[in-house]
Amino acid sequence: MNATTDATPQTLLSMRRISKRFGATQALSDVSLDAYAGHVLALIGENGAGKSTLMKILSGAHKPDSGEMLLNGQPFLPAGPHAARTAGVAIVYQELNLAPDLSVEDNVMLGMEQSRFGCVRTTAQRKQVSAALDLLGHPQLTPDRRVGGLSIGAQQLVEIARALVSNARVVVFDEPTSSLPQQDVKRLFEIIRRLQSQGIAIIYISHFLEEIREVADQYLVLRDGQMAGAGRLTDSSDANIVSLMVGRDVDTLFPEVPHSVGEPVLRVAELTGRKSPQSVSFEVRKGEIFGLFGLVGAGRTETLRHVFGLDRAVAGSVTVNGRLYPPRPSARIQSGLGYVSEDRKGEGLAQALSIEDNLTLSRLKPYAKVGLLGWKNRRQTARQWMQQLRVKALHPGQTVGKLSGGNQQKIAIARILHQQAEILLLDEPTRGIDVGTKADIYRLMGELAAAGKTIIFVSSYVPELMAVCDTIGVMSKGRLLDVRSVSQWTETDILSVAISS
Numbered sequence: 001m002n003a004t005t006d007a008t009p010q011t012l013l014s015m016r017r018i019s020k021r022f023g024a025t026q027a028l029s030d031v032s033l034d035a036y037a038g039h040v041l042a043l044i045g046e047n048g049a050g051k052s053t054l055m056k057i058l059s060g061a062h063k064p065d066s067g068e069m070l071l072n073g074q075p076f077l078p079a080g081p082h083a084a085r086t087a088g089v090a091i092v093y094q095e096l097n098l099a100p101d102l103s104v105e106d107n108v109m110l111g112m113e114q115s116r117f118g119c120v121r122t123t124a125q126r127k128q129v130s131a132a133l134d135l136l137g138h139p140q141l142t143p144d145r146r147v148g149g150l151s152i153g154a155q156q157l158v159e160i161a162r163a164l165v166s167n168a169r170v171v172v173f174d175e176p177t178s179s180l181p182q183q184d185v186k187r188l189f190e191i192i193r194r195l196q197s198q199g200i201a202i203i204y205i206s207h208f209l210e211e212i213r214e215v216a217d218q219y220l221v222l223r224d225g226q227m228a229g230a231g232r233l234t235d236s237s238d239a240n241i242v243s244l245m246v247g248r249d250v251d252t253l254f255p256e257v258p259h260s261v262g263e264p265v266l267r268v269a270e271l272t273g274r275k276s277p278q279s280v281s282f283e284v285r286k287g288e289i290f291g292l293f294g295l296v297g298a299g300r301t302e303t304l305r306h307v308f309g310l311d312r313a314v315a316g317s318v319t320v321n322g323r324l325y326p327p328r329p330s331a332r333i334q335s336g337l338g339y340v341s342e343d344r345k346g347e348g349l350a351q352a353l354s355i356e357d358n359l360t361l362s363r364l365k366p367y368a369k370v371g372l373l374g375w376k377n378r379r380q381t382a383r384q385w386m387q388q389l390r391v392k393a394l395h396p397g398q399t400v401g402k403l404s405g406g407n408q409q410k411i412a413i414a415r416i417l418h419q420q421a422e423i424l425l426l427d428e429p430t431r432g433i434d435v436g437t438k439a440d441i442y443r444l445m446g447e448l449a450a451a452g453k454t455i456i457f458v459s460s461y462v463p464e465l466m467a468v469c470d471t472i473g474v475m476s477k478g479r480l481l482d483v484r485s486v487s488q489w490t491e492t493d494i495l496s497v498a499i500s501s
Helices: 051-059 081-087 104-109 122-136 152-165 182-197 209-215 238-246 300-308 329-334 344-348 355-360 375-388 405-418 435-450 462-468 491-498
Strands: 011-022 025-036 040-045 066-071 089-092 170-174 201-205 218-223 226-232 264-272 280-285 289-293 315-320 337-340 423-427 454-458 471-476 479-485
Touching (some): 011 051, 025 201, 025 226, 040 051, 040 209, 104 152, 122 182, 152 182, 182 201, 182 209, 209 238, 226 238, 238 435, 280 479, 289 435, 300 329, 300 337, 300 454, 329 337, 337 405, 344 405, 355 375, 375 405, 405 423, 435 454, 471 491
Parallel strands (some): 040 218, 289 471, 337 423
Antiparallel strands (some): 011 066
16 A cells, blocks of 8 residues: 555545436435545445446536535536546546547647647647656657557556646546556556655546555445445455445355366367467366466467357367367357357447347247247346346346446356356456456356356456466467466466466
8 A cells, every 4th residue: 555644635636425317327326535635545336336427427527416526625517528637637547538540649638739829839748748758657658659559558658648748636547457467557556656746636446456455545435326435445354345345245255166177078289370379289177167367468368269269270179078060159159168258348248239139149049939039038038147147237128238347247158158058268257347246256157167067267367367266277479388277376376477488
């Protein structure tokens, strides 16, 4: 934790009794928070708890129905995001909002260009941008570099540079590490500490409790649009914070579900793609949770896509229960494989379709009669899966795109269970979802393994692999370098193998 030593820190932002309703949904009810100069406030809550709505009110994207905001002790009610930024409030969103074909300088100054008599003051503007980039200290960041050619971590720093040139006094980080490799996460934390040293108030939204403890001083937990708890992080355990989030006692984030491992059911031999994977071989047994780890670009996702038949291999084979199936998704589904993509919105779910459609489209035969689909049976099936996986939604006919990220992920998993998959290929199934839902998914994975299902679990988060898996394989540059029982790994060993050439 990085608390400053001031006994009475300056309050830069106060939000008092903020409420907001959208139709019949009460998104926020009497929520208050204070952000202090040089301190980090962690804003925590499950998906759908109200965090995003609260920050959109702060940014001027939404107007509160009631309550008040004070910025530097003065009433604050921005007419829109530009007005909020001009006043000193900047938000770095998880989904970056950049123009990829423009330069770093153009993106940093977009909407804030320095001009005189209608002409941009290029020298003064370049000096201001360079000063902000120097503070961030990233080698890829030069004013004339095209943003589209930067890494995700460097693009995120461009967003932070925009906050610096606008002289923001309050900076909000919304899930900033969800797509970052470890080296960029460390750099981000260093930058946050620099911002603290300049007296900037920071609101940090994340689902990772260990990183919250590393950067934050105070926490505020929201649940169902209301304040569930607040305090100093040093005074609260992880179990207490998780219980506040989910509204029930959570004995452990990683529930232990006993399960036994049987004979091999999936064999991958010398699997090779055009670029990745490169001659990958492994086998997974009945009832086993097999973890795949690697840094960005290691080839984990590509391996799963080739196993499922989404991408065509140039060499190698995939056998299920000793039988070869054609390398196309329909045949692999028939063989008992089910795939949950890491790209939940882009290809994992049909965002514009209903819950029941997403759940049943990969197995419609039980509902077909004389060429027609029976909607009542489909809806009843959807209700049963929603209840079993504790999906929070209005009804099975609700559009999937309107669900929180965690509930969308549960629907994606329910889909492959409904299609009666025996081998589950899960690519980053817990990315971007709240702690309570993660615990639900970990427990579900254990229960599925106990029921004889086989799971390949791709993750960038070593602690969850160590806690959930029976076996872990580590990839680098398209190759599977090492496979061991989880008891033979340490976190240090895993990372050491992942960064080896």
